[in-house]
Amino acid sequence: MLLALNFLKRISRNMSVFVQRLNAMSGVNDWVVQSEDYDFHQEVARSAFADMLHDTERNQLYEAALKSAIKIIHSKGAKANVLDIGTGTGLLSMMAARNGADTVTACEAFKPMSDCALKIIARNGFKDKIKVIPKRSTELIVGKDLQHKCNILVTEVFDTELIGEGALSTFKHAHQELLEKDCIVIPQSxxxxxxxxxxxxxxxxxxxxxxxxxxxxxxxxxxxxxxxxxxxxxxxxxxxxxxxxxxxxxxxxxxxxxxxxxxxxxxxxxxxxxxxxxxxxxxxxxxxxxxxxxxxxxxxxxxxxxxxxxxxxxxxxxxxxxxxxxxxxxxxxxxxxxxxxxxxxxxxxxxxxxxxxxxxxxxxxxxxxxxxxxxxxxxxxxGAHVASSRTRIGQLNDMTRNKKYLALLEKYVNKESTILVLSDCFYCSLAAVKLGANKMYVLETNSLSRRVLENYIAFNKLDNVEIIPSLEELSKINFKDISMVLGEPYFLSSILPWDNLLFIYLMKGVRNYLSNDVQIFPKRASIKAVAMHFSDLHKIRSPLSVGEGFLMKDFDELIEASRNLSDENVEPQPLWEYPGVALSGIEEMIDLDLMNVPTKTYLKNGTFELQGNLDCNGIAIWVDWNLDGTERGIITTGPTSPIKIGENVQWDMYTRQGVCLFPDRNTKCINYKFEFDFDDGNVSFNCS
The missing domain is CATH 2.70.160.11 (Hnrnp arginine n-methyltransferase1)
Known part of the structure; x- marks a missing residue:
């Protein structure tokens, strides 16, 4: 009790909070101690600010348009009064100021970024030339926040879909309330x-x-x-x-x-x-x-x-x-x-x-x-397009994967087989019934995916398939009748490749109730990694230092601090979309016998020996699943062809790999530490 009280006092002094986080691997909601500012740090870390600022063409085109607009306004004998909506770091405002704008007003509703913009603007000598208002543009009032309406608007409120961030309403309000009638807008159209x-x-x-x-x-x-x-x-x-x-x-x-x-x-x-x-x-x-x-x-x-x-x-x-x-x-x-x-x-x-x-x-x-x-x-x-992500639908259509599952079922299923499926949205497993299985139980706890599965079962007239909607209901079946436990494995809660090892925790819950001769598939899982030089992907996590001649130290520090507080070192990415060259051989982090999982924490320290002249800026991580212990039974979530050092890696298009990104490192080796705590289902990967 005394230890618990001291712990609570300590987190109180540090202004920390408890954050509930689903452990995708163990399936348990963990309570994690985080900074009280965790939410906005997470938002900063996940934002695209850094990626946009590395976009040199974008930056230069915005500045060229600003320079032209200011020149046009001045040629009319008027002052160039610039409004920057959603200023972020203040980059566009500083561009306006250094190109002769008479007044610059910047608004930024996201408080951590408006505070950061103030620091960057001051660091670059524009403190007295740029006014930063921590509000949405739709909250600005002329005569209160703005001395007068502006005649130049510069803003970047676009997303991949162009209008998904509310560009239409932002521009309409600005024209109605904040801009002069003959203003210049950047961009124009x-x-x-x-x-x-x-x-x-x-x-x-x-x-x-x-x-x-x-x-x-x-x-x-x-x-x-x-x-x-x-x-x-x-x-x-x-x-x-x-x-x-x-x-x-x-x-x-x-x-x-x-x-x-x-x-x-x-x-x-x-x-x-x-x-x-x-x-x-x-x-x-x-x-x-x-x-x-x-x-x-x-x-x-x-x-x-x-x-x-x-x-x-x-x-x-x-x-x-x-x-x-x-x-x-x-x-x-x-x-x-x-x-x-x-x-x-x-x-x-x-x-x-x-x-x-x-x-x-x-x-x-x-x-x-x-x-x-x-x-x-x-x-x-x-319901299928709601229950399953695009990536998951691609997996379900991957005939290379499906053929391996079908080969497994054809080899091991017979008319006495009673099968327990521990995976989400694993429609291929239903083929076991068509191949003669006596009975199939499918654990499907998500209501949306359960509805889709019910549709599959009814349409294919599979009378001997029973859906188990919860772990509580699962405990009621007769486990002694089970002759095979089958997993893809795939779970809707999975984010990183190793999160699908939730399979071993589900198995742990039922293993003692199963007969000794039960067949369990897959049999092994191997977590692997390779050192990479990505052509561009690393930019989303690289510090800016200087952007278009402006010092961005305060922004880099904010992003770095936020990532350290809220993000894991490894994030999911569809690496087929991001070209990258292999710089090392494959390092195996761990090879797991899924029928005999360790109970102690596993720790491995190792080194990626780098070859070639390219800098290393990331480590790619994936899982190979071995269905039956043979080479033919391997299903990879990583490279689809052998890795050749110095050449681009061809990645599986229907899974997201894990990637640890960092700024370019000109070195001959990268040391790593991989840790798997089997007790609580936490995996960590760090490199130095």
Whole structure:
């Protein structure tokens, strides 16, 4: 009791709080002691501020437009009064000040960033030239916060979907309340481009497929409700430049479909639809829309910021070897068409592009068959697109993985088999019943995924499958009847690759009730890692130091402190989207026998021996699952081909790997420490 009281006094003195955090591996809610400012530190750490500030082209185009606007205002004999909405670090405000703005007012509603902006502005000598107001722009009042209306607006309130951060309402309010009528706005306008394509590879992230045997027999059919579902309208951010060119068949080339005028010269419309009628360029099955946008930064259209993928970028028209700017804060997006449309070359078709205040959606129809329904927002009715992430749907469609599970089932399942499945959304496992299993129990605790599973069971007429909705209900089954325990393993709560080791904690709970001769699959799991040089990904975690000539030390310190307080060293990333070269051989952190898991804490210290001349800026981590103890039974969540030092790594496209990022290190070795506490299910990885 005395120890507990001393502990409470200590955290009270340090102004700490208890934060409840789900341990994805053990499945238990842990209480963790954190700083009382944990919430905003987490928000700072997860923001895209650093990534944006590393975007040199973005920064330079904003400054060029500011310089032009200030010059135009001064040429009229007026003072240049600049309003910077969402100033962040104050970068754009300082650009305005050094280019001759007479007054600069910056607003930033996120208090940690407005405080940081004040420090950066003072450090760079603009304390008396820039006024920072810790408010939303919609809360500003002329005569109170602003002495007068401004004649230049500069802002960056855009996301991958362009309008998802409320750009329309932000610009409209500014024009109504904060700006003069003949003001200059930076940027002036935006154009959204759409490209209609056939891409079965990309469609794997959206449409669930039947599960086939090697001889082509359909073992598990996708229910009609799921098969015919229009899917989700949610944007799917993606680095489109990394898709194989061979996976894309263009039906309609990139086409401007929506224009947004930020200048205030035309009314702001919050809901709108356009129709682009054209002819199909190729035969194919129109499945999805690739989308991106560009910004006209200045009044003359001399400065254009484009978010186009590699094949459509304006720089490529000038120089086919040009390296286009890398961005992670503004990627391209995929929108899945509500219904696939077979088309023939030369066929007239209509692309419908719609938006509301915050989002976009698209449809493609035969020009003679357009109805009001084609303008409606797609809405998932089957539940599968809500229960499962895009990544998970891709996994479920991965035939390479599925064939290995089917080979396992064909080898071990017989008419006496009673199977317990410990995985979420593992529809492939249902094939065991079609292969003759006597009985199957499936633990499915999530209500949404349970609904989808029920649909699969009913549609495929699998009468001998019983869903167990909770761990309490699981305890009531007759474990002595179980002859096989099967896991993918995959769980909805998983974030990092090793989180799916929740399987061993579920097994721990039931192992003593099972017979001694029960078969358990998978049998092993190996956590592996490789040292990497990423071309760009490391920028999202790299300090800025100096940005466009401005000292950014205060920002770097804020980001670093926030990450240390709120973030783990390892984060999930779909590494296929981020090119990187292997600098070392594979290091195995741990190889686990899933039927005989250790109870003591496991600790390994090791070294990545680096080769080549490239700097190391990250460690990639994944898990290899061995289903049956053979080489053929290995399912990887990492490289899909052997790693060759000095060459790009080809990553599995349907999982997210773990990655530990850091600034470039010019060294010959990276030391690491890997620790696995089996008692509480915590894994830590650190390198130095």
């Amino acid at each position: 935006a154009t959204i481009y759409a490209q209609v394509v056939e891409s079965p590879l990309t469609q794997n992230w959206n449409k669930l497929k039947h599960i086939f045997s090697d001889d082509g027999e359909v073992l598990i059919k996708v229910p009609d409700l799921i098969k015919n579902c229009v899917g989700s309208a949610a944007v799917h951010d993606m680095q489109l430049s990394q898709l194989p060119a061979s996976s894309i068949n263009t039906i309609i080339s990139p086409t401007p479909v929506l224009k947004f005028d930020w200048s205030g010269n035309t009314p702001f419309i919050f809901e709108r639809s356009t129709i682009s009628t054209t002819k199909a360029e190729r035969d194919g099955l129109a499945q999805l829309v690739f989308m991106w946008w560009d910004l006209q930064m200045d009044t003359d259209g001399k400065h254009i910021l484009s978010c186009a993928p590699d094949w459509a970028h304006p720089l490529k028209k000038i120089d086919k070897n040009a390296k286009i700017p890398w961005r992670d804060h503004w990627m391209q997006a995929v929108y899945y068409l509500p219904k696939e449309l077979p088309v023939n070359k030369g066929q007239e078709i209509s692309l419908i592009s719609c938006h509301d205040e915050f989002s976009l959606w698209f449809n493609l129809v035969d020009n003679l068959r357009i109805t009001d329904e084609h303008y409606l927002t797609p809405f998932c009715e089957c």
